[in-house]
Amino acid sequence: MNALTSPRPTPHGSQAAAAPRRVGDEPTDASTEPDILCTDLVRIFTAASVEVQALQGLTLTVERGELVAVVGASGSGKSTLLAILSGLDTPTAGVARVAGRDLLTLSGRERVRFRRESVGFVWQQTSRNLLPYLTAAQNVAAVLAIAGKVKGAARGERAGELLDLLGVGYCADRRPGEMSGGEQQRVAIAVGIANEPRVLLADEPTGELDDETSAHVLEAMRDVNRELGVTTLIVTHDPAVSEHVARTVQIRDGRTATEVLRSTRRDESGAEHHVAEEYAVLDRVGRLQLPDEFVTALDLRQRVRLALEADHVGVWPGVAASSSSGQAVEASDVSADDEGGGR
Ligand SMILES: Nc1ncnc2c1ncn2[C@@H]1O[C@H](COP(=O)(O)OP(=O)(O)OP(=O)(O)O)[C@@H](O)[C@H]1O
Numbered sequence: 001m002n003a004l005t006s007p008r009p010t011p012h013g014s015q016a017a018a019a020p021r022r023v024g025d026e027p028t029d030a031s032t033e034p035d036i037l038c039t040d041l042v043r044i045f046t047a048a049s050v051e052v053q054a055l056q057g058l059t060l061t062v063e064r065g066e067l068v069a070v071v072g073a074s075g076s077g078k079s080t081l082l083a084i085l086s087g088l089d090t091p092t093a094g095v096a097r098v099a100g101r102d103l104l105t106l107s108g109r110e111r112v113r114f115r116r117e118s119v120g121f122v123w124q125q126t127s128r129n130l131l132p133y134l135t136a137a138q139n140v141a142a143v144l145a146i147a148g149k150v151k152g153a154a155r156g157e158r159a160g161e162l163l164d165l166l167g168v169g170y171c172a173d174r175r176p177g178e179m180s181g182g183e184q185q186r187v188a189i190a191v192g193i194a195n196e197p198r199v200l201l202a203d204e205p206t207g208e209l210d211d212e213t214s215a216h217v218l219e220a221m222r223d224v225n226r227e228l229g230v231t232t233l234i235v236t237h238d239p240a241v242s243e244h245v246a247r248t249v250q251i252r253d254g255r256t257a258t259e260v261l262r263s264t265r266r267d268e269s270g271a272e273h274h275v276a277e278e279y280a281v282l283d284r285v286g287r288l289q290l291p292d293e294f295v296t297a298l299d300l301r302q303r304v305r306l307a308l309e310a311d312h313v314g315v316w317p318g319v320a321a322s323s324s325s326g327q328a329v330e331a332s333d334v335s336a337d338d339e340g341g342g343r
């Protein structure tokens with residue numbers, strides 16, 4: 001597999017040391033720039049003179065080599081986000097940079113190049129990923145041929161290596177109609193990474209698969225991410241994806257709302273424990289979304305009172321009742337440090 005591409009370092013944990021982000025500047029390969037950078041991203045659709053705000057100031061950063069899942073309910077803006085990140089659609093406002101490219105200013109020609117060289121895609125519909133009249137090997141080879149980087153016979157060999165990497169070498173001579181959904185999606189991943197893109201984007205890649213097959217496909221994506229270092233973003237409505245990735249970002253109403261970080265810790269006896277911690281996302285100007293259940297539990301409406309404490313921020317219902325009784329109810333503690341978490 002080393003013949004395919006050399007692994008890139010995965011700088012988890014080194015993010016804090018990264019240089020200040022330069023938002024919206026010229027294309028660059030500076031190693032400090034995240035591979036995906038969205039700041040206050042807005043996408044408004046106008047259909048029959050009605051405006052739909054599909055993205056309402058979304059902020060998201062994915063560092064080089066990271067594997068991140070974006071999870072959200074139907075209509076929360078996941079596909080809109082991926083369409084922008086893959087260069088298919090242009091945002092109404094905000095910053096969107098992928099693999100060092102500013103997606104708001106790309107010319108038509110640069111856009112074609114960006115889509116061919118910098119990003120790979122896996123879509124939910126298996127039929128959208130693969131050409132039905134070509135075999136798995138031919139599907140991969142066709143992408144290599146279009147890019148023109150790999151010549152003649154070497155393409156077949158490279159296609160074979162990629163299919164082996166995804167564990168579907170045995171499907172090389174089968175057409176999509178002769179493969180299961182899971183096999184087709186693995187081949188689709190091979191097609192997506194054939195040109196060694198810096199970023200792999202997947203929109204509901206397991207949407208048409210059963211739970212067990214979904215888990216295998218997600219593991220295949222994780223292997224590709226680990227072994228090749230390709231920065232990977234998966235969007236899905238399925239919360240189970242968080243078991244396969246270190247970071248899950250929840251999007252609600254076109255904005256990033258919370259993040260779940262998974263890590264492995266050792267206790268005093270040396271035993272390993274998987275820990276998942278949920279954080280509220282704080283944007284550049286200090287906005288955050290309170291979880292629905294918090295808002296409902298304390299019947300928070302319109303206004304809340306905030307109080308800065310030594311190590312957290314308290315949120316109280318802004319109604320007279322709480323102050324007249326002299327007993328404010330603490331709705332949410334938002335820690336000022338990393339350890340406290342948002343919830
Ligand atoms: N071309 C369009 N014209 C008008 N409205 C659109 C268009 N595309 C998306 N929308 C609207 O934008 C919002 C977000 O849609 P999007 O497809 O991004 O959601 P999603 O999170 O991918 O949902 P799903 O899980 O159902 O795929 C929805 O309200 C949708 O109706």
Ligand SMILES: [Mg+2]
Binds near residue numbers: 078079080
């Ligand atoms: Mg969608």
